């Protein structure tokens with residue numbers, strides 16, 4: 075049996091459950107490509123998601139491999155694959171109820187993969203799929219952001235927020251963002267027209283006339299966001315279904331969605347990156363053997379951008 079290195083958790087929990095092990099190398103099934111992983115993006119909260127621990131039927135799927143963003147090279151193809159070829163540099167989002175990319179290899183549905191941006195190395199590319207697809211789907215599928223719309227992005231310096239600011243601008247919107255004081259210049263540099271220090275000023279006192287709010291925070295932030303929306307406006311929540319009461323007599327919507335892999339959108343995002351219109355910020359890169367530290371860092375450290383696990387030097 076051929077083996078590979080993988081980071082796995084055998085029991086539900088946090089970063090303390092993650093250990094580096096030798097495990098069987100996956101074999102690509104019909105429609106799958108086997109990717110030699112160069113880098114994997116992590117989402118610190120993914121260890122709290124039920125999909126990490128149980129499959130769609132609710133069956134325990136431990137031991138589980140985390141890190142669902144991958145950048146690497148196609149090693150081998152399963153039967154019937156048409157979207158990628160062996161040797162191609164690709165990136166993508168692995169579905170959350172599948173084993174992730176904190177390993178030497180991951181088998182991924184080939185139709186979910188796209189050519190990697192040519193201007194980024196693998197570790198920066200691995201920071202792209204989940205957060206950028208989330209922002210893209212929020213503004214093109216959940217809400218339909220048009221040129222001239224006013225978009226409010228909460229947490230504009232965060233993993234999703236930094237892409238959301240840039241994508242809303244690329245779609246022609248006027249962008250207001252919230253961030254901590256130390257991140258205001260950074261979020262402006264991403265293209266935000268106005269940035270509010272959320273700890274110093276309640277945003278609802280200074281923002282109005284908003285068409286779309288993207289909210290990765292929830293709670294009070296979601297509730298107060300309704301008050302700044304125009305009629306016809308949308309609140310898009312990411313941290314969970316918004317616990318808000320829509321005011322009577324107002325035409326507002328409040329939605330929650332979960333990002334999905336989508337090759338055509340990854341192609342679009344890679345184009346924005348290669349055109350210099352989408353910047354990727356990486357907070358820290360950890361080697362595979364320190365994946366547990368990467369999750370702990372992601373959860374606790376003050377940081378800008380994503381945390382990435384480097385599997386193969388590239």
Ligand SMILES: NC(=O)c1ccc[n+]([C@@H]2O[C@H](COP(=O)([O-])OP(=O)(O)OC[C@H]3O[C@@H](n4cnc5c(N)ncnc54)[C@H](OP(=O)(O)O)[C@@H]3O)[C@@H](O)[C@H]2O)c1
Nearest residue numbers: 119208229231232233234252254272290312313331332333
């Ligand atoms: N539904 C989906 O498909 C989906 C996809 C991706 C992510 N998510 C979820 O979205 C959430 C955020 O993810 P992320 O990767 O962007 O996290 P992140 O990188 O930790 O960013 C969160 C940002 O929010 C800021 N922040 C915290 N409290 C705030 C407040 N009250 N007002 C304004 N900004 C505030 C933080 O700034 P400071 O550190 O300066 O306070 C930080 O910059 C997580 O819950 C994640 O699970 C959901």
